[in-house]
Amino acid sequence: DQQVKQNSPSLSVQEGRISILNCDYTNSMFDYFLWYKKYPAEGPTFLISISSIKDKNEDGRFTVFLNKSAKHLSLHIVPSQPGDSAVYFCAANYGGSQGNLIFGKGTKLSVKP
Amino acid sequence: DVKVTQSSRYLVKRTGEKVFLECVQDMDHENMFWYRQDPGLGLRLIYFSYDVKMKEKGDIPEGYSVSREKKERFSLILESASTNQTSMYLCASSLYSGFQPQHFGDGTRLSIL
Numbered sequence: 001d002q003q004v005k006q007n008s009p010s011l012s013v014q015e016g017r018i019s020i021l022n023c024d025y026t027n028s029m030f031d032y033f034l035w036y037k038k039y040p041a042e043g044p045t046f047l048i049s050i051s052s053i054k055d056k057n058e059d060g061r062f063t064v065f066l067n068k069s070a071k072h073l074s075l076h077i078v079p080s081q082p083g084d085s086a087v088y089f090c091a092a093n094y095g096g097s098q099g100n101l102i103f104g105k106g107t108k109l110s111v112k113p
Numbered sequence: 114d115v116k117v118t119q120s121s122r123y124l125v126k127r128t129g130e131k132v133f134l135e136c137v138q139d140m141d142h143e144n145m146f147w148y149r150q151d152p153g154l155g156l157r158l159i160y161f162s163y164d165v166k167m168k169e170k171g172d173i174p175e176g177y178s179v180s181r182e183k184k185e186r187f188s189l190i191l192e193s194a195s196t197n198q199t200s201m202y203l204c205a206s207s208l209y210s211g212f213q214p215q216h217f218g219d220g221t222r223l224s225i226l
Contacts, residue, residue: 009153032212043117043203043217044156051212089156099144099163099207101215105155 003027004092006104015113019077023090023104026071030092034101035064035075038087047088048075080111116140117218119204125224132191134221136204142216143209145187147171147179149200150220156203162187163209194225 005024013019021035031052036044050057050064050073057064063076077084087108091101120135138145146161148171158171160179168179176198180188187206191198201222205215 034214036217041122041220041222043205043219046214046216049214099209099213099215100146100158100161103156105153 001026002104003030004090004102004104006088006090006107008107009105010108010110012110012112013080015082015111016079019075019080019084019109019111021075021077021088021090021107021109023073023075024071025073025092027092027094027102028071029094030102031094032092033064033066033073034091035062036089036091037084038089038106044089077109080109082111082113085109085111117204117206117216119202119218119221121221122219123222123224125226126191126194127226128194128196130191130194132194132223132225134189134191134202134204134223136187136189136206136218137185138187138204138206138216139185140206140216141184142206143184144207144215145181146205146207146215147177147187147189148203148205149173150203151200159189196225199223199225 034049035047038044066073087106089106090104116139147159148156162181178190203220204218207213207215
């Protein structure tokens with residue numbers, strides 16, 4: 001059973017607009033959430049994270065929102081740029097898991113000029 | 114910056130061969146991980162290690178083994194390669210605490226003919 005779900009396999013956005021990528025989780029023990037970006041033929045790159053004591057974390061154009069009651073997190077990219085076109089993975093873990101991450105299946109973002 | 118280096122970017126082997134994939138990290142991380150990535154399936158954990166000579170099975174360990182003789186090096190072994198092991202293999206490392214991102218290498222695209 002998938003504990004971390006990214007229900008949209010793909011998303012297409014116009015350059016300059018907002019990209020919103022969504023992620024749902026089922027395990028209420030999760031207390032640390034991450035987003036990774038992956039280009040073809042490269043390894044995933046860590047983008048941004050949030051712990052369960054916060055509901056928002058911002059880093060430049062990237063903001064992650066966490067809604068614990070809904071077991072939902074989202075990544076906002078504003079403004080979107082063509083270089084943001086990549087596969088985005090949501091991941092989660094809990095403090096007692098020795099750093100193991102549970103990954104979603106990814107959402108492919110295409111930002112069109 | 115954390116550097117995770119995988120020995121080969123592309124590898125072609127034959128069915129039945131014993132295959133070694135090597136991974137080295139330079140940040141003194143306790144945890145190391147091996148994943149495979151397949152289209153539509155996301156990242157699936159094969160094995161991980163949280164200390165030298167320690168190993169734990171992930172979600173899909175069948176057909177694989179691992180070796181960690183030194184803290185900086187984590188090897189993935191395909192005992193007898195099969196065509197269904199054709200995939201992108203990704204190595205990652207992290208500090209021991211659960212609240213740390215994993216850092217990935219660039220991956221090895223392995224083809225089994």
